[in-house]
Amino acid sequence: MITDDVQHVMVISAHPDDAEFGAGGAVAKWVHEGKAVVYVVATRGEKGSGDPDMSSERLAEIREQEQRAAARRLGVSEVVFLGYIDGELQPDLDLRRDITREIRRWRPDLVVCQNPTTFYVDGYINHPDHRAVGEATLAAIFPIARDHLNFPEQKAEGLQPHKVKYVYMNISPDADIFVDITDTIEVKIRALWEHDSQFDDPEQLAERLRERAAETAERAREQGNNVGEYAEAFKLIDLSARG
Numbered sequence: 089m090i091t092d093d094v095q096h097v098m099v100i101s102a103h104p105d106d107a108e109f110g111a112g113g114a115v116a117k118w119v120h121e122g123k124a125v126v127y128v129v130a131t132r133g134e135k136g137s138g139d140p141d142m143s144s145e146r147l148a149e150i151r152e153q154e155q156r157a158a159a160r161r162l163g164v165s166e167v168v169f170l171g172y173i174d175g176e177l178q179p180d181l182d183l184r185r186d187i188t189r190e191i192r193r194w195r196p197d198l199v200v201c202q203n204p205t206t207f208y209v210d211g212y213i214n215h216p217d218h219r220a221v222g223e224a225t226l227a228a229i230f231p232i233a234r235d236h237l238n239f240p241e242q243k244a245e246g247l248q249p250h251k252v253k254y255v256y257m258n259i260s261p262d263a264d265i266f267v268d269i270t271d272t273i274e275v276k277i278r279a280l281w282e283h284d285s286q287f288d289d290p291e292q293l294a295e296r297l298r299e300r301a302a303e304t305a306e307r308a309r310e311q312g313n314n315v316g317e318y319a320e321a322f323k324l325i326d327l328s329a330r331g
Protein backbone atom coordinates (compact mmCIF):
# COMPACT_ATOMS: atom_id res chain seq x y z
CA MET A 89 0.00 0.00 0.00
CA ILE A 90 1.15 3.54 -0.78
CA THR A 91 0.94 4.70 2.79
CA ASP A 92 3.31 1.96 4.02
CA ASP A 93 6.25 4.34 3.61
CA VAL A 94 4.38 7.28 5.13
CA GLN A 95 5.16 8.30 8.70
CA HIS A 96 4.02 11.92 8.74
CA VAL A 97 0.73 13.17 7.35
CA MET A 98 -0.48 16.77 7.04
CA VAL A 99 -4.09 17.65 6.28
CA ILE A 100 -4.43 21.18 4.93
CA SER A 101 -7.88 22.71 4.65
CA ALA A 102 -9.78 25.98 4.49
CA HIS A 103 -12.21 25.68 7.41
CA PRO A 104 -12.76 23.83 10.68
CA ASP A 105 -14.63 20.56 9.86
CA ASP A 106 -13.26 20.22 6.27
CA ALA A 107 -10.58 17.76 7.42
CA GLU A 108 -13.14 15.55 9.16
CA PHE A 109 -15.62 15.60 6.29
CA GLY A 110 -12.99 14.82 3.69
CA ALA A 111 -10.62 12.54 5.53
CA GLY A 112 -11.74 11.92 9.13
CA GLY A 113 -11.95 8.16 8.67
CA ALA A 114 -8.56 7.95 6.95
CA VAL A 115 -6.97 10.17 9.61
CA ALA A 116 -8.24 7.91 12.42
CA LYS A 117 -6.96 4.87 10.56
CA TRP A 118 -3.52 6.40 9.97
CA VAL A 119 -3.21 7.42 13.63
CA HIS A 120 -4.15 3.86 14.59
CA GLU A 121 -1.35 2.61 12.31
CA GLY A 122 1.12 4.79 14.22
CA LYS A 123 1.45 7.67 11.79
CA ALA A 124 1.69 11.24 13.07
CA VAL A 125 -1.01 13.52 11.68
CA VAL A 126 -1.08 17.32 11.91
CA TYR A 127 -3.73 19.74 10.67
CA VAL A 128 -3.23 23.10 9.04
CA VAL A 129 -6.45 25.13 8.86
CA ALA A 130 -6.31 28.37 6.88
CA THR A 131 -9.29 30.16 8.50
CA ARG A 132 -11.27 29.87 11.73
CA GLY A 133 -14.53 29.44 9.81
CA GLU A 134 -16.01 32.61 11.25
CA LYS A 135 -18.60 33.07 8.48
CA GLY A 136 -20.22 29.66 8.78
CA SER A 137 -23.45 30.41 10.61
CA GLY A 138 -27.09 31.12 9.75
CA ASP A 139 -27.82 32.38 13.28
CA PRO A 140 -28.65 36.13 13.05
CA ASP A 141 -27.43 36.67 16.62
CA MET A 142 -24.00 35.13 16.01
CA SER A 143 -20.95 37.38 15.56
CA SER A 144 -17.84 36.43 13.62
CA GLU A 145 -15.64 36.98 16.71
CA ARG A 146 -17.67 34.56 18.79
CA LEU A 147 -18.01 32.04 15.99
CA ALA A 148 -14.24 32.04 15.37
CA GLU A 149 -13.61 31.11 19.02
CA ILE A 150 -16.30 28.43 18.98
CA ARG A 151 -15.12 26.87 15.74
CA GLU A 152 -11.47 26.85 16.76
CA GLN A 153 -12.40 24.96 19.94
CA GLU A 154 -14.63 22.58 17.94
CA GLN A 155 -11.78 21.87 15.52
CA ARG A 156 -9.36 21.18 18.35
CA ALA A 157 -11.85 18.82 20.01
CA ALA A 158 -12.50 16.98 16.74
CA ALA A 159 -8.76 16.61 16.16
CA ARG A 160 -8.33 15.18 19.67
CA ARG A 161 -11.02 12.58 18.93
CA LEU A 162 -9.05 11.39 15.92
CA GLY A 163 -5.66 11.47 17.62
CA VAL A 164 -4.29 14.35 15.56
CA SER A 165 -1.17 15.65 17.29
CA GLU A 166 -1.32 19.35 16.38
CA VAL A 167 -3.72 21.86 14.83
CA VAL A 168 -2.17 24.97 13.26
CA PHE A 169 -4.49 27.87 12.39
CA LEU A 170 -3.12 30.26 9.78
CA GLY A 171 -5.59 33.03 10.68
CA TYR A 172 -6.87 34.00 7.23
CA ILE A 173 -10.33 35.52 6.81
CA ASP A 174 -13.07 32.99 6.08
CA GLY A 175 -14.65 33.51 2.66
CA GLU A 176 -11.76 35.62 1.38
CA LEU A 177 -8.99 33.07 0.76
CA GLN A 178 -6.83 33.64 -2.30
CA PRO A 179 -4.10 31.34 -3.59
CA ASP A 180 -1.64 34.21 -3.24
CA LEU A 181 1.98 34.44 -2.15
CA ASP A 182 1.10 34.98 1.51
CA LEU A 183 -0.92 31.77 1.66
CA ARG A 184 1.77 29.88 -0.27
CA ARG A 185 4.44 31.18 2.11
CA ASP A 186 2.51 30.20 5.23
CA ILE A 187 1.71 26.71 3.92
CA THR A 188 5.32 26.23 2.79
CA ARG A 189 6.47 27.14 6.31
CA GLU A 190 4.27 24.43 7.83
CA ILE A 191 5.40 21.85 5.26
CA ARG A 192 9.05 22.64 6.00
CA ARG A 193 8.38 22.56 9.73
CA TRP A 194 6.41 19.29 9.96
CA ARG A 195 7.97 17.55 6.93
CA PRO A 196 4.99 15.38 5.89
CA ASP A 197 5.41 12.39 3.55
CA LEU A 198 1.74 12.67 2.61
CA VAL A 199 -0.33 15.85 2.28
CA VAL A 200 -4.12 15.69 2.11
CA CYS A 201 -5.72 18.78 0.58
CA GLN A 202 -8.78 20.00 -1.30
CA ASN A 203 -8.83 19.55 -5.06
CA PRO A 204 -8.40 23.02 -6.61
CA THR A 205 -9.78 21.89 -9.98
CA THR A 206 -13.19 20.92 -8.61
CA PHE A 207 -15.43 23.91 -9.35
CA TYR A 208 -18.66 22.01 -8.87
CA VAL A 209 -19.93 18.46 -8.78
CA ASP A 210 -23.42 17.07 -8.98
CA GLY A 211 -25.60 19.20 -6.69
CA TYR A 212 -22.69 20.96 -4.99
CA ILE A 213 -20.63 24.08 -5.69
CA ASN A 214 -17.17 23.71 -4.23
CA HIS A 215 -16.46 26.54 -1.78
CA PRO A 216 -14.03 29.04 -3.36
CA ASP A 217 -11.89 28.89 -0.18
CA HIS A 218 -11.43 25.14 -0.79
CA ARG A 219 -10.15 25.77 -4.30
CA ALA A 220 -7.87 28.57 -3.11
CA VAL A 221 -6.26 26.56 -0.33
CA GLY A 222 -5.91 23.53 -2.63
CA GLU A 223 -4.15 25.60 -5.27
CA ALA A 224 -1.81 27.27 -2.78
CA THR A 225 -1.03 23.87 -1.23
CA LEU A 226 -0.05 22.29 -4.55
CA ALA A 227 2.19 25.29 -5.29
CA ALA A 228 3.75 25.05 -1.84
CA ILE A 229 4.45 21.33 -2.29
CA PHE A 230 5.92 21.78 -5.76
CA PRO A 231 8.18 23.50 -6.30
CA ILE A 232 8.27 25.97 -3.40
CA ALA A 233 8.94 23.83 -0.30
CA ARG A 234 11.37 21.63 -2.23
CA ASP A 235 13.74 24.31 -3.54
CA HIS A 236 15.79 26.24 -1.01
CA LEU A 237 15.84 29.51 -2.96
CA ASN A 238 12.08 29.88 -2.52
CA PHE A 239 11.22 31.93 0.57
CA PRO A 240 14.90 31.76 1.65
CA GLU A 241 14.11 33.79 4.78
CA GLN A 242 12.61 30.59 6.20
CA LYS A 243 16.16 29.24 6.52
CA ALA A 244 16.74 31.82 9.25
CA GLU A 245 13.76 30.28 11.05
CA GLY A 246 15.67 26.99 11.08
CA LEU A 247 13.60 25.42 8.29
CA GLN A 248 15.03 23.24 5.53
CA PRO A 249 13.59 22.38 2.10
CA HIS A 250 11.29 19.38 2.06
CA LYS A 251 9.97 16.95 -0.58
CA VAL A 252 6.45 15.64 -0.11
CA LYS A 253 6.02 12.11 -1.54
CA TYR A 254 2.27 11.89 -2.00
CA VAL A 255 -0.73 14.20 -2.31
CA TYR A 256 -4.28 13.01 -1.72
CA MET A 257 -6.92 15.48 -2.92
CA ASN A 258 -10.44 15.20 -1.62
CA ILE A 259 -13.62 16.45 -3.35
CA SER A 260 -12.33 14.72 -6.52
CA PRO A 261 -14.86 13.29 -9.00
CA ASP A 262 -11.99 11.36 -10.65
CA ALA A 263 -10.75 9.82 -7.42
CA ASP A 264 -8.39 6.87 -7.79
CA ILE A 265 -7.42 6.15 -4.19
CA PHE A 266 -9.94 4.65 -1.79
CA VAL A 267 -9.31 4.29 1.92
CA ASP A 268 -11.38 1.66 3.71
CA ILE A 269 -12.89 3.42 6.74
CA THR A 270 -15.24 0.65 7.86
CA ASP A 271 -13.40 0.43 11.20
CA THR A 272 -13.21 4.18 11.73
CA ILE A 273 -16.49 5.61 10.42
CA GLU A 274 -17.92 5.82 13.95
CA VAL A 275 -14.98 7.85 15.24
CA LYS A 276 -15.27 10.07 12.14
CA ILE A 277 -18.91 10.69 13.06
CA ARG A 278 -17.96 11.48 16.66
CA ALA A 279 -15.30 13.91 15.46
CA LEU A 280 -17.85 15.64 13.23
CA TRP A 281 -20.28 15.85 16.13
CA GLU A 282 -17.71 18.05 17.88
CA HIS A 283 -18.55 20.71 15.26
CA ASP A 284 -21.74 21.43 17.13
CA SER A 285 -22.23 24.91 15.61
CA GLN A 286 -22.55 23.38 12.14
CA PHE A 287 -25.57 21.09 12.34
CA ASP A 288 -28.94 20.72 14.09
CA ASP A 289 -29.57 17.00 14.10
CA PRO A 290 -26.64 14.72 15.00
CA GLU A 291 -28.41 11.52 13.91
CA GLN A 292 -29.28 12.98 10.53
CA LEU A 293 -25.65 14.04 10.09
CA ALA A 294 -24.45 10.54 11.00
CA GLU A 295 -26.88 9.00 8.53
CA ARG A 296 -25.72 11.31 5.74
CA LEU A 297 -22.08 10.46 6.48
CA ARG A 298 -22.76 6.72 6.44
CA GLU A 299 -24.72 7.01 3.18
CA ARG A 300 -21.99 9.00 1.50
CA ALA A 301 -19.22 6.66 2.71
CA ALA A 302 -21.25 3.63 1.55
CA GLU A 303 -21.66 5.19 -1.92
CA THR A 304 -17.93 5.85 -2.04
CA ALA A 305 -17.23 2.23 -1.10
CA GLU A 306 -19.52 1.09 -3.90
CA ARG A 307 -17.68 3.33 -6.37
CA ALA A 308 -14.39 1.84 -5.10
CA ARG A 309 -15.61 -1.70 -5.68
CA GLU A 310 -16.84 -0.83 -9.18
CA GLN A 311 -13.28 0.25 -9.91
CA GLY A 312 -11.93 -3.08 -8.67
CA ASN A 313 -10.86 -2.03 -5.18
CA ASN A 314 -11.27 -4.35 -2.26
CA VAL A 315 -12.97 -2.27 0.44
CA GLY A 316 -15.49 -2.94 3.18
CA GLU A 317 -18.76 -1.15 3.83
CA TYR A 318 -17.40 2.41 4.03
CA ALA A 319 -14.68 4.33 2.21
CA GLU A 320 -13.21 7.77 1.58
CA ALA A 321 -11.97 8.77 -1.88
CA PHE A 322 -9.02 10.85 -3.04
CA LYS A 323 -7.21 11.76 -6.24
CA LEU A 324 -3.55 10.77 -5.94
CA ILE A 325 -0.49 12.71 -7.08
CA ASP A 326 2.50 10.41 -6.65
CA LEU A 327 5.71 12.46 -6.42
CA SER A 328 7.77 9.69 -4.81
CA ALA A 329 9.67 8.74 -7.97
CA ARG A 330 10.85 12.30 -8.59
CA GLY A 331 14.17 13.64 -7.38
Ligand SMILES: [Zn+2]
Nearest residue numbers: 102103106215
Ligand atom coordinates in the same frame (compact mmCIF):
# COMPACT_ATOMS: atom_id res chain seq x y z
ZN1 LIG B 1 -15.01 24.22 4.06
